[in-house]
Amino acid sequence: MITVVGSINMDLFIDVAQLPAPGETVVGRNFRRAPGGKGANQASAIARLGYPVAMIGACGRDAFGDELVETLVR
Numbered sequence: 001m002i003t004v005v006g007s008i009n010m011d012l013f014i015d016v017a018q019l020p021a022p023g024e025t026v027v028g029r030n031f032r033r034a035p036g037g038k039g040a041n042q043a044s045a046i047a048r049l050g051y052p053v054a055m056i057g058a059c060g061r062d063a064f065g066d067e068l069v070e071t072l073v074r
Contacts, residue, residue: 001052006039008057010064
């Protein structure tokens with residue numbers, strides 16, 4: 001079994017027309033989120049290759065944490 005120790009996080013994305021200048025507020029659109037983290041991504045890739053894998057990382061006790069754990073289990 002391969003064990004991965006690393007980060008598990010929810011990536012949050014929003015599109016903007018331009019990067020804001022210091023202190024400037026810009027309007028964004030197309031909010032998206034995706035499970036991520038270098039450790040979680042590595043564990044997913046190993047599992048997709050067919051190898052047994054264990055993931056060691058920390059998740060918050062919130063909706064994102066629950067979703068991240070469910071995603072890793074799948």
